[in-house]
Amino acid sequence: MSISGPDTVDVAVCVVGAGPVGATLACLLGSAGIPVAVVDRAALPPMEHPDFDGRAYAVASGSRRLLERAGVWDHLPLPSGPIEDIRVSDGRLGRPASPLFLHFDHREVGEPFGWMTEARSLRVALNARLHADPAILVAAPAQATVVRRDETGVVMRTDDGRTVRARLLVAAEGRDSPLRAQAGIAVTRLRYNQTGLVCAVAHSAPHRNQALEHFLPGGPFAQLPMAGTEGAPHLSAIVWTERDALADRLLALPEDAFGREIQRRLGRHLGTVRPVGRRWMYRLNALHAHSYVSTRLALIGDAAHGIHPIAGQGLNLGFRDVAALGELLTAAHARGEDLGNASLLSRYQAARRPANLAMLAATDLLDRLFSNDNPTLRLARDLGIAGVNRIPPLRRAFMRAAMGGRTAPPAMPRPVDIGPVDVGPVETGLAETADATYLPSLRS
DSSP: OBOOTTOEEEOSEEEEOOSHHHHHHHHHHHHTTOOEEEEOSSOSGGGGSTTTOOEEEEEEHHHHHHHHHTTOGGGOSSOOEEEOEEEEEEOOTTSOOOSOEEEEEGGGTTSOSEEEEEHHHHHHHHHHHHHHOTTEEEEOSOOEEEEEEETTEEEEEETTSOEEEESEEEEOSOTTOHHHHHTTOOEEEEEEEEEEEEEEEEESSOOTTEEEEEEETTEEEEEEEEOOOSSOSSEEEEEEEEEHHHHHHHHTSOHHHHHHHHHHHHOSTTOSEEEEEEEEEEEEEEEEESOSEETTEEEOGGGTEEOOGGGOOHHHHHHHHHHHHHHHHHHHHHTTOOTTOHHHHHHHHHHHHHHHHHHHHHHHHHHHHHSSOOHHHHHHHHHHHHHHHHOHHHHHHHHHHHHTSOOOOOOOOOOOOOOOOSSOOOOSOOOSSTTOEEOOOOOO
16 A cells, blocks of 8 residues: 555655565565555656666575565566576687686475566556555655654654654665665775676577676676567577776667677677667676665665676575675564664674675675686686586585575486587676666566
8 A cells, every 4th residue: 555645654664775675675675564654755657668678687596585585586577597507618809718607506405596577567556556455654755854863762754744653674776775885884895907798688599598798808798598489489698798998889880889898708609699679788887785774774775785797696685685785674563573673783784794794795805806817817716617517516505696595305316418618607686776787668
């Protein structure tokens, strides 16, 4: 339901920011019967329009289970394409890829690594759940003008005269979070002098649900398998990183020349490729909040952390924040506890901040290790890729980490011929903002 008029509303939790992470937390809490308000400065229905958001997300296996618990996944109106195999390789543009590669096969862990899901499809499902659950109150568009947090609770007044009172305030407004700034929480920022270029391509050969990531000196080049459309039965998302100056020139190329640059990096295993729809670019950076909590305040998603998209885990890290905080709040609600108490918030920070900080460090190291043409480092990383590929327990550990949780018992692996591949695979998840894959509207 929606908040309307100048009424004062009392809820247990107020979530500011109705993006994928904030909205999923609200749906998860609502499904547990916890009264929650969602406040966003933008209206939600326009977010469903094909021209509003052309992104697609690689939703990891653990994130899918979260969306199922929140009652969202089963309401996706468009099909999601599974990522069943991932191949990683190293190389130099214009030369054959290294013969040493890393291959992840979903049969070793018993389920796909993730599902490519269009942002519009996720938005439609989230909006439907937000407005259908009687435990969820929606105020959008609305912007907070006064926010007071103290030991007695939270009081928020919005620009349309509404007042929301809550026990806990959750900041989910993204990397430039006003609530984080208001709380005086410092952040560390990293710039990479790199740009992400993203688009969709149609190709003449099927992708067989395989993702590729090929590391090049300018940054990783990735292909993610999408569910096809009537006009493009074989469809993939392309995400690649280049130095800023080169990325600007690439984005300005005519479509045929742009397609040739994609083909040079992708190789011929998918046949002839052609760009489909709009191209997007974004400057890459990372950030990490020095604290995830303050008095009756918790940060989740991009308000708390942002990482390099080399591992494709941005949005999935936000979903893991939601899972951890949601579990703590649901248990506390069942016990009749104050949902904004300092002990609960401390446990949330202990559960998520070290893991997210480790992922930030790992992605930063990976970018520095792979985004260069140093022959010594190139040899070391090729040997490392091959070493992981030859040690099944280590390879499965990497796969389970990328999937975001425990998996089903693995099926007995059998030989698989995936055909010649002259590049390598990609990320198993994309972020809420910077490492999302931007796609044109493919289904009107």
